Amino acid sequence: MTPHMLTRSLDRGATIFLLVVAALGVLIPLSNLLLPAGSFLQVPTYLVALWGKYVCYAILALSIDLIWGYCGILSLGHGAFFALGGYAMGMYLMRQIGSRGVYGNPVLPDFMVFLNYSKLPWYWYGFDMFWFAALMVLFVPGLLAFCFGWLAFRSRVTGVYLSIITQAMTYALLLAFFRNDFGFGGNNGLTDFKDILGFNVQAEGTRAALFALSCLALILSFLICRSVVSSKLGKVLIAIRDAESRSRFLGYRVESYKLFVFTLSACMAGVAGALYVPQVGIINPSEFAPGNSIEAVIWVAVGGRGTLVGAALGAVVVNYAKTLFTSGMLAPYWLFMLGALFILVTLLLPKGIVGTFNAWWDQSKEKSVAAASASAAAEDGVTEPKMAE
Amino acid sequence: MPTNLSARFCTFVLSLFLIAFALPAFAGPFEDAVAKFANDDYSDTEEAIGVVAGSGNKLAFPIISALQDGRLMADSDSKKVYITGADGKSIDAATGEPVASVPDSASAVRLNNRLRRSVDAAIGSLTLQSPDIGTRLQAAQSVFKSHEETALEAVDGALAKETNKSVKAALGDARAAILLFKPDATEVEKLEAVATLKARGDQEALALLTGMGDQPASVTKAAASAISSIQSSLAVWSTVQNAWYGLSLGSVLLLAAIGLAITFGVMGVINMAHGEMVMIGAYTTFVVQEVIRTRYPGLFDYSLLIAVPLAFVVAGAIGVLIERSIIRFLYGRPLETLLATWGLSLVLQQAVRTMFGPTNREVGNPSWMSGAFELGQITITYNRLWILVFTLAVFAILLAMLRYTALGLEMRAVTQNRRMAASMGIATSRVDALTFGLGSGIAGIAGVALSQIDNVSPNLGQSYIIDSFMVVVFGGVGNLWGTLVGAFTLGIANKFLEPVAGAVLGKIAILVLIILFIQKRPRGLFALKGRAVEA
Numbered sequence: 007m008t009p010h011m012l013t014r015s016l017d018r019g020a021t022i023f024l025l026v027v028a029a030l031g032v033l034i035p036l037s038n039l040l041l042p043a044g045s046f047l048q049v050p051t052y053l054v055a056l057w058g059k060y061v062c063y064a065i066l067a068l069s070i071d072l073i074w075g076y077c078g079i080l081s082l083g084h085g086a087f088f089a090l091g092g093y094a095m096g097m098y099l100m101r102q103i104g105s106r107g108v109y110g111n112p113v114l115p116d117f118m119v120f121l122n123y124s125k126l127p128w129y130w131y132g133f134d135m136f137w138f139a140a141l142m143v144l145f146v147p148g149l150l151a152f153c154f155g156w157l158a159f160r161s162r163v164t165g166v167y168l169s170i171i172t173q174a175m176t177y178a179l180l181l182a183f184f185r186n187d188f189g190f191g192g193n194n195g196l197t198d199f200k201d202i203l204g205f206n207v208q209a210e211g212t213r214a215a216l217f218a219l220s221c222l223a224l225i226l227s228f229l230i231c232r233s234v235v236s237s238k239l240g241k242v243l244i245a246i247r248d249a250e251s252r253s254r255f256l257g258y259r260v261e262s263y264k265l266f267v268f269t270l271s272a273c274m275a276g277v278a279g280a281l282y283v284p285q286v287g288i289i290n291p292s293e294f295a296p297g298n299s300i301e302a303v304i305w306v307a308v309g310g311r312g313t314l315v316g317a318a319l320g321a322v323v324v325n326y327a328k329t330l331f332t333s334g335m336l337a338p339y340w341l342f343m344l345g346a347l348f349i350l351v352t353l354l355l356p357k358g359i360v361g362t363f364n365a366w367w368d369q370s371k372e373k374s375v376a377a378a379s380a381s382a383a384a385e386d387g388v389t390e391p392k393m394a395e
Numbered sequence: 396m397p398t399n400l401s402a403r404f405c406t407f408v409l410s411l412f413l414i415a416f417a418l419p420a421f422a423g424p425f426e427d428a429v430a431k432f433a434n435d436d437y438s439d440t441e442e443a444i445g446v447v448a449g450s451g452n453k454l455a456f457p458i459i460s461a462l463q464d465g466r467l468m469a470d471s472d473s474k475k476v477y478i479t480g481a482d483g484k485s486i487d488a489a490t491g492e493p494v495a496s497v498p499d500s501a502s503a504v505r506l507n508n509r510l511r512r513s514v515d516a517a518i519g520s521l522t523l524q525s526p527d528i529g530t531r532l533q534a535a536q537s538v539f540k541s542h543e544e545t546a547l548e549a550v551d552g553a554l555a556k557e558t559n560k561s562v563k564a565a566l567g568d569a570r571a572a573i574l575l576f577k578p579d580a581t582e583v584e585k586l587e588a589v590a591t592l593k594a595r596g597d598q599e600a601l602a603l604l605t606g607m608g609d610q611p612a613s614v615t616k617a618a619a620s621a622i623s624s625i626q627s628s629l630a631v632w633s634t635v636q637n638a639w640y641g642l643s644l645g646s647v648l649l650l651a652a653i654g655l656a657i658t659f660g661v662m663g664v665i666n667m668a669h670g671e672m673v674m675i676g677a678y679t680t681f682v683v684q685e686v687i688r689t690r691y692p693g694l695f696d697y698s699l700l701i702a703v704p705l706a707f708v709v710a711g712a713i714g715v716l717i718e719r720s721i722i723r724f725l726y727g728r729p730l731e732t733l734l735a736t737w738g739l740s741l742v743l744q745q746a747v748r749t750m751f752g753p754t755n756r757e758v759g760n761p762s763w764m765s766g767a768f769e770l771g772q773i774t775i776t777y778n779r780l781w782i783l784v785f786t787l788a789v790f791a792i793l794l795a796m797l798r799y800t801a802l803g804l805e806m807r808a809v810t811q812n813r814r815m816a817a818s819m820g821i822a823t824s825r826v827d828a829l830t831f832g833l834g835s836g837i838a839g840i841a842g843v844a845l846s847q848i849d850n851v852s853p854n855l856g857q858s859y860i861i862d863s864f865m866v867v868v869f870g871g872v873g874n875l876w877g878t879l880v881g882a883f884t885l886g887i888a889n890k891f892l893e894p895v896a897g898a899v900l901g902k903i904a905i906l907v908l909i910i911l912f913i914q915k916r917p918r919g920l921f922a923l924k925g926r927a928v929e930a
């Protein structure tokens with residue numbers, strides 16, 4: 007990525023967004039660690055973890071916006087890639103527990119001892135090494151997305167059909183991961199993590215570092231998405247979104263473009279999941295629930311699809327609202343509100359918050375430009391020809 | 396003369412009295428046996444059970460069943476035995492006369508496991524002669540299971556008197572089972588027994604034949620051939636059973652998907668709230684049954700007949716409302732429709748949860764839908780059968796409606812070419828609303844049927860939505876026959892995979908197969924062809 011490309015791809019909104027995320031990524035951990043507890047400006051640790059979660063959701067939303075907003079692929083199974091990344095990280099964290107588990111087995115995680123496993127299943131090999139787990143965080147979701155996309159795009163499964171089979175995919179994974187003999191802890195998933203790279207996952211310092219890392223990952227994901235969509239490749243993606251058949255007839259290999267962006271997006275979702283797991287301390291099959299994936303899509307819709315900034319913003323806004331409303335006496339009404347959000351946003355705010363704002367901004371700028379040119383014209387003493395009345 | 400007469404009369408009365416009082420003294424084998432219960436000795440008790448059971452006395456059954464329940468009290472001093480009833484009243488076991496109270500020295504006759512088996516066998520043979528057919532049948536079956544040698548006589552006795560065909564068959568099977576295990580039965584008897592069991596041909600017969608132990612060579616040979624014949628017939632029956640389960644599951648899938656086939660297939664609208672229409676139908680059934688239960692209990696058997704039109708109207712009306720207020724603004728934007736209707740499904744679920752509570756609601760089966768009957772080696776429950784019939788009826792009605800009514804014609808016209816239909820004067824927006832209402836209404840009546848076999852909870856619809864979409868996508872959009880074939884194919888495939896792979900893995904396999912299938916035929920089994928497809 008050349009500096010030229012970088013500057014070209016950044017407009018004002020993107021710059022503001024990056025600055026805000028970077029500032030949060032630095033200030034929140036610093037305030038949490040350096041200021042005395044109870045101080046007005048100190049961010050309590052639970053809030054650091056909570057906002058860390060939001061940042062991970064924002065990365066997931068970015069990955070969805072990349073394919074939905076710019077390529078017209080509505081995946082209702084992106085939660086699956088998120089969860090797979092999470093499971094890869096969870097497996098590393100499980101192996102790190104070692105003999106400190108309840109059963110004290112140095113190799114087998116507790117649930118395997120409980121389920122009478124005699125040895126580690128082959129697919130758990132290597133997860134005691136962080137670099138391997140980190141690779142798998144990218145590789146497993148990416149591979150699944152590649153295979154799935156290769157089959158689907160090649161046979162031109164598009165639109166709602168694709169949405170429905172992505173939903174079927176995450177549903178199938180949900181059922182599979184619920185099984186005890188699948189080797190991923192069944193119903194309970196993976197939890198009771200102790201440390202990551204030698205640092206205690208519960209410690210304040212680790213949490214602050216994870217938060218900063220999540221912000222960094224968000225910034226990097228944003229830059230990657232931005233450079234993709236503002237490149238020539240991105241223009242082709244938009245062309246595919248708007249007129250797939252026409253793009254194909256113009257000679258573009260539609261399925262290759264789709265496959266690339268779908269796989270990239272899945273890898274990003276995997277990273278989001280991997281950062282999410284150590285911060286919430288658990289990963290279980292409910293992350294595969296089709297409802298989660300659809301909810302992630304609505305974050306993007308609320309923020310504004312095809313804007314990237316909007317996707318991240320939507321994820322944070324909706325999840326903040328969720329935290330706010332599911333904890334108080336309004337809890338029974340949260341689903342009403344979420345449901346209404348789905349309906350109202352699609353009906354009344356199809357461009358989302360950022361999209362609507364952008365449209366308003368452009369319009370007012372045009373007006374001011376028009377007004378400026380009109381006044382300039384008036385100063386020149388040229389009057390517009392009057393229309394017949 | 397008068398004195399003579401009166402003297403004679405006196406003698407007669409006296410002798411009557413004598414007889415009356417002396418009866419207990421002339422103790423028969425039954426009374427002797429009853430007295431043996433008081434000895435508190437296991438072998439005496441066993442002997443007593445045998446004699447009492449074979450005595451034909453009407454007290455035999457009360458005594459043995461009291462013995463089984465620990466209600467037979469024996470006084471070892473006076474050798475008296477009493478039956479205490481559940482109501483606290485007691486009778487003398489030997490005479491059947493009520494007694495004021497059982498003496499404190501009496502204690503319950505004890506049993507060990509060997510005795511318990513003889514008690515069960517005795518009860519089995521006693522009930523073999525019960526006037527009630529059901530009891531006799533059950534008794535014969537329990538003798539078949541226990542195949543105690545002691546019951547042979549009772550079975551033979553019952554077999555001679557029995558007139559009912561099915562009881563007679565059960566008794567014959569019981570006799571065969573006893574003979575097979577009786578060490579001193581003749582070879583001919585045993586061969587006959589093997590033949591009888593072979594004719595019975597079920598899992599239990601198979602278990603008896605494989606576990607019969609040492610037998611004469613000819614019997615072993617006959618048994619081996621019987622076993623292989625039973626096994627092959629069982630394999631056939633298990634295929635039939637899987638097919639039936641598959642048909643049943645297919646009918647449920649079809650019922651849930653058929654409304655979706657209309658809204659998705661005919662209108663191209665992704666209705667994620669479809670499952671909630673099913674749920675609303677189920678809750679309508681619940682409300683109807685509640686009203687009937689509190690006001691008109693006699694109508695309970697008709698509750699479903701009342702609920703079907705009501706559910707259609709309720710769900711259909713909600714469907715029209717949804718179409719008018721949300722969907723019509725989103726035509727041509729299928730992905731947005733998907734999101735909006737998903738939101739709607741959340742709202743509807745939560746609304747029902749607020750109104751009826753989050754827990755399962757009790758919806759009862761009317762009498763004509765409960766129970767089951769046997770067909771060969773498989774059991775068919777009436778509710779599953781009725782649902783299959785109901786589904787096919789709904790399908791036929793829907794097909795006829797699309798084919799022969801004006802609305803059906805208009806719907807097909809709008810499906811095939813919306814603009815042309817509008818040019819011909821069809822009010823397309825009215826047709827859209829009615830089509831959506833029809834699809835939702837059918838989902839509602841699906842809910843009535845599904846309330847009979849599934850839990851009625853706010854999450855009812857969610858469990859069907861993915862399956863329904865799979866059916867419609869697999870069968871091909873815009874084609875009701877495709878939905879029919881899709882539903883039954885998936886149902887049967889699922890049930891045949893289940894015994895091999897397990898329920899969950901079978902389901903996963905089906906999902907993966909559908910995903911792969913869509914790669915091959917992106918528009919489903921029966922795809923519409925032509926320019927409309929790409930639009």
